[in-house]
Amino acid sequence: MNKETLIEHISKYFKTNGYNIKNLIHKESIGSYEAKQIEESFIHKTWKEIDIKLLIANKSALGFLSNEGFIYFLPAYMKLLILEFEAADVIVDDLLDKLLLPTEADIQLQYIEYKMEENRIADLDDFYHKEIKRTEDKIHNFISMTTLLNQEQSKTVLLFLMYIKDTYSGFFADDILDKVINRFWFQFK
Template identity: 30%
Template sequence: MNHPELVAEITAAFQDEPYPGDLNIVYDNSGFHLECIEIREAFKGHLWQEVPDDVLSAERTGLSFMSKEGFKYYLPAFMCSLLRDSSVVEEGISMVVQLLTLPTEIDIAVMAEKIQRYEVASKLPDVDLNEVLQNQLNYTNKSINTFIARAIQFTPAQGRAIYHFLVYARDEAGDEFLSTEADLAIQRYWFQFE
């Protein structure tokens, strides 16, 4: 699938998605979360089809601060922008792919190994490995819940468009790491939309 066809598929799949409302773009509207304030102000009032590419480029990490409704609404803007602007593709697609990848418990095992190596290397006797691992487990559970809350919102057509975007990222990435990450996202969840 080429760029124009993929952009057309994404546009068709998300064209009727309702705007989430100014106060439902980000997950924290308390006024104390600076990144959420910045993202909300940058995207407020913009239909996803009309967000300027310079805003999407400047706020590349914006999706990670969005509510599940904001994520669903603005994801197609990020995907289409990345397909149009090859200068930010690798870094931008990497962020989107990461947010579209279902976390697994294996991440905890990798983290535990890194912590143990760090503990041995630095010989810090006051590091409580069990406490650190429990904190990581709590974070991982939260990450899984966040992913699921976001992913179950998508219609079959939207899921298929996301799947095709990930296939494009996997197949067209000039970077082996990004290709592997996109394939992982597909294998963990998005394969079902093939």
């Protein structure tokens, strides 16, 4: 699928009936200075009104958006990556991370790699043990987020991921796109 067709597909299945988000910012982030800036930039705008410059200026927004806010603005982020992949910079990794179904194995592998390091900078055992325990919450959050999408929207996310993989696979050092697709989104083919 070419980028023009994919953008048309996104516009068709992610309609905008006006801004109707009750909780734009994730509850743990409410009150922080950065969350307030992001909320002021995004509030009362439809995803189609969010331009590329605003997304790039608010690179960390994905970490502050609630599930509802993320799903609502997901089409704007997909469009950003389709049109301005290199300019998106860290947003690429953040978006793929949000679309990746987490597993306990991910954090366990990171912990094993950390334990194998000879010159550890800090003792991170407690951190990794807490992260392993939090994985269940992350999985629950991912499932809650994805249930906000309908079948066609989920299929559009898959088409987007396949486009990014086909077009920009050389930009990724690991198999992150395969993980993102094969852990969850593959089912919408």
